[in-house]
Amino acid sequence: MSLHVETGPRADARAPGRRPRQGGRGPRGRLPAMFDLRVTPYLLISPYFLLFAVFGLFPLAFTFWTSLQKYELAGDAEFTGLDNYVKLMSDGDFWNAVVNTVGIFVLATVPQLVLALLLANALNKRIRGRLFFRMGVLIPLVTSIVAVAVVFTQLYGRDYGMINWILGLFGVDNIAWQNEKWSSWIAIATMVDWRWTGYNAIIYLAGMQTIPRDLYEAASIDGASPRRQFWQITLPMLRPIIVFTVFVSTIGGLTLFAEPVLFNNGRMDGGSTGQFQTVAMYIVEQGFRRFEYGYAATVAWMLFLLILVGVLINYFLARRIGGAK
Amino acid sequence: MTTITQTRPRVAGRVRDRRDPFRATPLTKAALIFTVLLSIFPIYWMIVIASRTTAQAVDVPPPLLPGGNLGENIARVFATEDAHFVTGLTNSLIVTSTVTFSVVVISTLAGFAFGRLRFRGRNLLLGSILITMMVPIQQMGVVPLYQLMVNLGWTGSLQAVILPFLLNGFGVFLMTQYTEQAVPQELVEAARVDGASTMRIYWNVVLPAVRPGMAVLALQTFMLNWNEFMWPLIVLTPENPTVQVSIAFLTGQHSTDYALIFTGTALSVLPLIIVFIAFGRQIVGGLMEGAVKA
Incomplete structure (x- = not known):
């Protein structure tokens, strides 16, 4: 039945x-x-x-295959299993590059996205010359990354750089920005921030404009302050867009390459003790300066894992934004 | 009790005015102006140094106004033979235009199929594009890509920097979204009833409707590819570079001659600035539209 x-x-x-x-x-x-x-x-x-098969799937699969080999410029490839991975685990230079990459990424991304939110909030006000301000904050995006790196490297110059000159007016001695981890990280992070903060602000602004205004009106009548409205309305409503920007910044930040390379006159070593060598630079150094193809491929796979982990962590962090009621 | 009911409306009115979240305070305006100045400064600085002599470029305190040596510096950049700057600039224009045109064609074709046609495996294939958008293939796959180029004998040639960048999942995604929004299904059906083939529908119905989306995609692809640095640095030779590689070479070989380096750099961003001035409104609009959809 x-x-x-x-x-x-x-x-x-x-x-x-x-x-x-x-x-x-x-x-x-x-x-x-x-x-x-x-x-x-x-x-x-x-x-x-078709393009995806040739320039997407094939390189990814073949990167994995290459990473299982001892494969140098001279001589044939020799299958060595997981040897490269074992070597990588105890490779201090690799872990140094990982720490640098993550460090610069955090140093660049957190202030960048917070500033972008504030900037978007300001751009969202009633103000004359809206297009002027929007285009103004986007100007950095239309310079090339290489140009940004070149100009900032000069501004951070030890003897004649403007930043040291300004700091000197306040009695700070000239800083050799390239020489230390902290100073080189800050210098590189500011390059990234200068270029991308406006872009993220425009993205947030787009999101803010889709939030119905009556929500704010109702909140105002209930006596919520603008700050409270920002936390209780704007931020939760923006969550999907924040997740999107975090995602884009994570991929961009963890593959950082041009800025640190040009900060060091185009060399891949990231300073005398590798104080700002990123993982992408390490791949190029291993693969195309020392011609250790197999090992470079191994590092490339680890970069992929790093990005995967970074995206997941940031995704869960970003999901919590404004989520606590 | 009575006092409360009397005062309340007055306070509420005042508070409401003060608490209007969309009122721009002088502080907001000042912050915005400061941000715009900060955004412009490095570009301005680039022009200042590019128009000075090599000696003036390292003056302390730094020069704050442009000088009169720009023309001379440009001539010097072009005359610096080992940087191959003119070749680099030409190559970048060729590569970027080719990539932009091809990406727009490939993306509008696929975007039409995904957005308005029914076929088996559509969702799966579209999903696979979205997933692979998350993989930075051009950074991760450098080793096999390089070996591929060696085997094809393409290292040092322009197709080596063009072909890998034709793969652009974002473009397909954007045009799929745009087609769904701009091309009504009824229009496609009506054209079919009239006996139009799929390619004819693409040419006569879809392409005219998605033109604004194509413009946004073209602008973004152009800017993105003009910037490409790592892969050209690996696969091209110093004799046949893109403009970014050329500048890296300038900074490496003439690292103290800032007037020279900055002039090259300024020339390299000129095409982008021209594009921005001509299409700034569309770029802002396109970014904002794209953001809401993604």
Whole structure:
């Protein structure tokens, strides 16, 4: 009895799914038209997936295969299993690069996104010349990363740099910004921040403008201060966009390359003791300065893992923003 | 009790005015102006140094106004043979234009298919694009990509820096979104009833409708690829560089001649600044639209 009752609705539910498919066989049965309907969609997406196979899937899979080999410029590749990974675990230079990358990333991203939020909040006010201000904060984006790195490296110059000159007015001795971990990290982080804060602010601003204004009006009538409204309305409503920017910043930050390279006149070592060598620089140093292809591929896979972990951690952190009620 | 009911409306009115969250205080305006100045300064500084002599570039206190040596410095950059600056600039224009054009074509084709056509495996394929957007293939896959280029004999050639960047999942995603929004399903159906083939629908119905989305994608792709540094540095030779590689070479070989380096740098961002001045409104609009959708 009970069995009968259960099967009844299930059969019913299946039926409507089938009907349109039969109808979709096409009222006109001409072969070219059928071919067009069935096959052309695949032709349209085929250029992308062809490129994806050659320049996406193949490099990723082959990176893994290469990472299992001792593969140098001279001589053949030799399968060595997980040797490269074992070597990597005790490679102080690699871990140094990981620490630098994560350190610079945190130092750059946290202030950047907080500043971007504040900036977006300011841009969202009623103000004359809105387009001027929006374009103004986006100007850094249209300079190239290399240009930013070159200009900031000069500004951070030890003897003639403007930043040391300004600090000197306050009685601070000239700093050799490249020489220490903390100073080089700060210098590189400011390059990243200068270029990307405005971009993130514009993204947040876009999100803020989709928040219905009556929410704020209602909150004002209830006596909530602007600050409280920011925390209780703006931030929770922006959460998906914040997750998006955190995500983009994580990938960008963990693959940081041009800024630290140009901060050191184009060299890959990141200073005399590698104080600002990032993982991406380490890959290039191993693979294309020392021609240890296998080992470079191993580092590349670790970079991927690092990004994966970074994205997950940040995702869970960002999900909590404004989530506590 | 009565006092409370009397005073309340008055206080509420005053508070409401003061607490209007969209009122720009003088502090807000000052902060915005300061931010814009800060955003402009390094670019201004680039021009100041680029228009000074090599000796003036290291003056303390630093020069704050542009000088008159810009033309001379430009001539010096072009004359610095080992930097191959003109080649770099030309190469960057060729590479970036080719990549931009191709990405727009590939993305509008795929975006049409994903956005408005029904086919088996659509969701799975679209999902795979979204997932791979998270992988920085151009950084991760440098070793096999390089080996691929060696085997093809393409190292040092422009196709080596063009082809890998034609793969742009973001473009497909953006155009899928845009097609769904800008091309009504009924229009596609109507064209079909009239006997139009899929490619004809693409050409006559879809392309005209998604043109604004194409412009946004083109601008973003152009800016992104103009910037590309790591891969060209690896795969190109110093004799046949892109402009970014050329500048890296300038900084490496002439590291004390800031007037020279800054002039090269200024020339390298000129195309971007021209694009920004011409299309700034669309860039701002495009970024904001894209953000809300993503």
